[in-house]
Amino acid sequence: MKKQKVIKILHGFLHRYKPIDSRLRRIRGYQLLSKFGRKIYHNAVIRLSSSQRFYLENFDEIGVKKNVILFESHWGKNISCHPFAIYQALIGHQKAEDFSIIWVVNNPESVPAEISCRKNVKLIARDTIDYAKALLKAEYLVNNLTFPDYFIRKPSQFYVNTWHGIPIKTLGLDTNDRLFSFANGQRNFIQATHIPLAGEYAKKTTVDSYGAKNLNSHKVCKIGSPRIDTTLNTSRKSVLKRLGINYNKKVVLFAPTWRGRIGKPSMDFGFAIKALDHLSISLSDEYHVLVSLHGLVKEKLKGSLKGGFNFVPDEMDINEILAGVDILISDYSSITLDFFALNRPIILYVPDRSHYESERGLYIELEELPAKVVNELPELSNAIHNAVKPSEFPSYTAAVGKFIPNEDGKSSERLLSILFGSSQNLPVKESTKKKILVHPGGLLANGISNSFVNLVENIDHSKYEMTFIVDAKATDSSIIRKEYFVRLAEKCQVILLYPGIGLTFDEAKAYSKFTSKETNPSCYDEELINAAFRKEARRVFSDNSFDIAIYFSGYTFYWAQLFAHLDTNKRVIYQHCDMYAEASNSNPNRSLPQLNAVFSSYKHYETFVSVSDSVRIENERKLKSFYPSKYSTVTIENSISPSDIKRKSxxxxxxxxxxxxxxxxxxxxxxxxxxxxxxxxxxxxxxxxxxxxxxxxxxxxxxxxxxxxxxxxxxxxxxxxxxxxxxxxxxxxxxxxxxxxxxxxxxxxxxxxxxxxxxxxxxxxxxxxxxxxxxxxxxxxxxxxxxxxxxxxxxxxxxxxxxxxxxxxxxxxxxGFSAENYVASTLDSFYRYVCDEKISNDVVFDT
The missing domain is CATH 3.40.50.2000 (Glycogen Phosphorylase B;)
Known part of the structure; x- marks a missing residue:
């Protein structure tokens, strides 16, 4: 955490200092000082990220090894959840002894002996050199959350992303949270080759909510929830024996979900203290209460509880413990849906329901669930004393069919059959639509953003599947950008870039040469940049391909290079004005010398679009030397939305x-x-x-x-x-x-x-x-x-x-101007020159 804070402080300072640095670099003496400072910063960041540095430097050197499988759960905090269930199924599989198993766990002391003592199991901590090695060499990778932002799945690797529960509360794009907070989550779904889920509801509330619906839906395996296997295949007596609880006791588990934002759990758990104090008074000795809370909250509450409650032990998986529970008290937690598989009583204690629904949002009306919903403390103990099985609710059959339709204790076995079967890759779902990827630019309040939004409004979405990609962190930084994003996301698939291209030391030096006005990159530098962006394209898009890739803004070296190296049939870059004039403008408030680096990437593009004939002629005259041997320059005028303009007026x-x-x-x-x-x-x-x-x-x-x-x-x-x-x-x-x-x-x-x-x-x-x-x-x-x-x-x-x-x-x-005919003309040009469609009827213009 200290390292991350240092990096964050450095990034923040340099972001604010960058405009000043750009102006001062015009002074000869300062140039040397700036270069020296950049080198120190680069080396400092490299030292602070040793695992990332090792991963990038050895990406091509360390090959994938057959039958090496890596398991990771909750960022290495414990051995639990779906990865644990899949591990248990693997141990019972006939191929078990052929595998070298790696468990990512930060605290080896919490690992059960039956795992740590196995000869073919190795324990490693996250964010170490060993961790980076394992990510590079494992043939199979299983995770219930996310691998780091620098992780890139190699073509011969199989990545099983299980997620970590069937959601009740909203996730991803369905929340009001920052886009950056779940950008790496979406990226991990995109990287995955297999996504085992309970059913269609789980798909819609995880993969779809993270914006990966059309990017990886074909990788979803609706085979059931592996971690529920653990609950169904574990006996109640074995759990109580491990916990030291009398078999005759009725075990109550109090397990509310965490509050707050991703990365910032709320420490305000006053309602939990009150509930547990109430239970200590109102429940007799026939009940034994277990408590499961977020790790940080757990530490805070240990000395605040009056009753002699037991926290669930860290070394035990919560789904194991569920097998020994008679009554579950929860709220918006996904273990509520897991527990339905046992048909044992569930009480939803939700004193903050209205606030939680408005702040976070829920996918489910709680009354839809076969559980007792309680808002006040006096109702809680009464609900425990009069506990009712889910099957006694009219909604039980429908709820099971919707949330856990495939639970028979064999989901993990089905997954292994898919992984180790004759066909390890799931069939790719073909779409009849032409797939278009676009980066619209920074979504600033300018004509470029408006033009792209209007294009999205006008294009025929029944024929074209449009995906746009934006920098998640930059979009979060501005209300204007977020407004544009919301409008676009209503009609398009979205990819959220988790920023931070991973560069080796040599690649970083080459990158600096391309983006610096003072230095000239060599052929070797260009080779390094090409290698870096081939990796970056795979980091961002994995093995997704597109029919057409359009860099709509055309102003930034990073995006120009990223689009130059992704898997596509056609690359298009827009030129929204006299680009040479932009690059050479002597006014310091407008000079954009970084465009020279963008021009160097033009050789990778086939089609150059200008927004007027006069601009097209100027760009071709001044920049032709940067174009490839075979290219086309076309004019496609900016799109407008007449109905939107008139309505708003x-x-x-x-x-x-x-x-x-x-x-x-x-x-x-x-x-x-x-x-x-x-x-x-x-x-x-x-x-x-x-x-x-x-x-x-x-x-x-x-x-x-x-x-x-x-x-x-x-x-x-x-x-x-x-x-x-x-x-x-x-x-x-x-x-x-x-x-x-x-x-x-x-x-x-x-x-x-x-x-x-x-x-x-x-x-x-x-x-x-x-x-x-x-x-x-x-x-x-x-x-x-x-x-x-x-x-x-x-x-x-x-x-x-x-x-x-x-x-x-x-x-x-x-x-002489018809807005409707103008729009028809711009679409005609876009379909003809970008989408390579044959337009049979010419547009008729009013004069």
Missing amino acids: EIPLSLVSIQCATIINTTDHLKFVVVGRLSPEKNHKRLFRAFSILIKEEKKKAILFVVGDGPLREILKSEVRQLGIAEYVVFTGRLANPYPLVKACDCMVLASDYEGQGLVLLEALTLGVPCIGTNVPGIKCVLKDGIGILTETTANSFADAMITFANTPKKKPVI
Whole structure:
């Protein structure tokens, strides 16, 4: 834990320091200091992660060994759950003696003697060199949680991911938890070759809830729950004997689930203390109470209980103990569903039910279960004294059929038959849909994100299975990103990147050369990068393949390389603007020199998509030397969603911005609006100077609404003050829904130096709002054929266009633009050039 905290502190500091470091590296003397600091950081992280370092350095050197099987349960905390049940079945299997068995267990003293004394069993601790070796060489790996983020299943390895219970509480994407908290869980499902589960309900609430439905559903084995084998195949008397409990006692197990968030269990277990104190008073000597709590909570409560209760011993599996239990008191724990297999009384004590349901969420209405639901303490002891078997509830048969339909004590045997049978791989489920993988970028509040969301809204999902992948940690960091994510996840499969590419020392040096402006990578460096990203693609996607892979943003070296090395039939990369201009922009607020590293990955792509013809021509002219020998460059314009734009524009402006609504309703001034990031390429200063000419020299009554945010916010506010037009310019900040304001204005203006394609212009035209824009690539492709007014890239020219518009007695409606036909055209291009579909009918345009 100390090592992880050090790494976290280092990462946090460097993340905040990175922009400063980038600027200072322009100073020659500082470059050497920065390089030295980076080397120290890299070496420190390597030393702090010795098991990861060993794993990566020896990934290709240590081969997989036949008949080596590794078991891990709860990150090595104990020997229990499904892995323990599968181990027991293996010991009884005819091939048992042929296997070398490795158990991951951090405390060897808690291991039962019958396991530790076996000659073919080896005990190792997690996060050690031995652990890394075992991950590399084991032919079979069995885990009920997750292997580390650096683990990569080799093609000849078989990974059985059992999960650790049949959920009652929501998991994964069904929760409000951070995406990062379960990203590695999803990744482990993707890595797995076999996922044994109780049935369809268990699949929907684990694999599906983690977003792996279409990625690994064909690996699911609905054979029953192995750990319930332990419960069914263990005698009550043997359990009581081991626990030292009188056979004539009625054994009550109090086992509430943990509270809190993943990685941060709540220490507030006051309700548990009260319940146990109540039981100590209300239960007679004929009952023996066992207690099972989260490890951290257990340590806290040991000295807080009045009664002489026994905690379940660490060396015993909870499913073994269930075999000796007469009455179970639980709540939202998965062992509740396990216990149904014994048909013994269950009491659900849920004093915090309403809070828990609203905070965490449940898949089940508790009344659906054949169990007594209790909310208050006085009811608890009464329920124990009048305990009723599940089979006496009307819902019993349906509950068993839904939650535990295959439990006969032989689930583990069925799994071993699949693993060791003639066909070790499950049949792959073929889909008739074309599989498309997309990385949309950082899901920032910009045109790229909006364009991708609109594409997802418009595409034919009956023909295309679209999967998008995002950095889980980055998405968690912003409400805006999370909003985009939720919209996309409603219609697409999602892969959550667990960030942190694993690099060897040499690979890390090569990576630094590619992403550094000061150094030039060699052919050997390129070989190292290719090897690193082949591993990374397998770490992220395992053996999943896609028909088409689209890097939709096109701005980051990591993603460009990742998509270059995954298993796909076609690689597509988007160019949303003049990419060379972006890379060589002299303004430090916009300069993106890392694009040079992206350009070096172009050789791996077949199709280059620009969002306008003029941008396509510029990109091909300037970047052709980076393209492969065979390539195609195509134009696919940004997609819009007319129905969404129009629907959102109908929302009262007062609900979007009271300030803007008040100004709109109380003035008859001409109203201009500009929407976009406050960054250099938008050249708001040119717009402000033009607007000042309109106001001060032409004496026109006008208001300019500036919608957006960005690094130049304070500089631009200072500019309007210096021009003396501050009272006529309204900075609204970013508006989640700018359409009511755009619709209420008379004209959209855009004075950019360059654009990919003016998406905000398309949105304004959809609402019937006239537009003025500079005659640059990305704008002139929208405001063509008289649809809008184009000006030269000077303040005076832009002012002339605004003056002409202001002097027009009656504003002309937008002519020649049909939003619906525009969408049809963009989809036609996407299907034709990206999906390689033959489009039989050409789109007819209104003029």
